[in-house]
Amino acid sequence: MRAVKGANTTPELVVRKLLWAAGYRYRLNVRALPGAPDIVLRPRKAAIFVHGCFWHGHDCRRGARVPKTNRAYWQQKIERNRTRDKRHVSTLSNEDWRVLTIWECEIKNEPTLRRRLLAFLK
Ligand SMILES: [Zn+2]
Numbered sequence: 001m002r003a004v005k006g007a008n009t010t011p012e013l014v015v016r017k018l019l020w021a022a023g024y025r026y027r028l029n030v031r032a033l034p035g036a037p038d039i040v041l042r043p044r045k046a047a048i049f050v051h052g053c054f055w056h057g058h059d060c061r062r063g064a065r066v067p068k069t070n071r072a073y074w075q076q077k078i079e080r081n082r083t084r085d086k087r088h089v090s091t092l093s094n095e096d097w098r099v100l101t102i103w104e105c106e107i108k109n110e111p112t113l114r115r116r117l118l119a120f121l122k
Pocket residue numbers: 053058059060061062063103104105106
């Protein structure tokens with residue numbers, strides 16, 4: 001998803017800012033790991049993906065919105081992304097990584113997002 005996602009999307013910056021403020025230090029876009037997780041806290045063996053709801057087919061309003069033209073094309077493409085995401089998560093889990101997926105639509109509610117991140121890293 002490199003071409004469409006970009007490494008510095010706003011949702012990712014929000015997550016990074018929250019982690020940094022909470023005192024966590026991390027690496028970004030670790031390509032050595034399956035799926036090149038957006039944020040990696042190696043000492044904790046924790047990997048965080050920040051996913052756009054549309055591209056990664058989130059089960060939410062924004063994620064359900066499929067363009068009216070080329071509908072089948074988009075549905076297939078997004079389904080492929082979902083399959084790949086799941087594979088990356090299970091590969092990481094099998095290697096004893098803890099994985100958290102943050103969705104774009106969760107960014108709006110920073111207090112909740114912050115709680116989720118801290119609970120995950122605790
Ligand atoms: Zn969503």
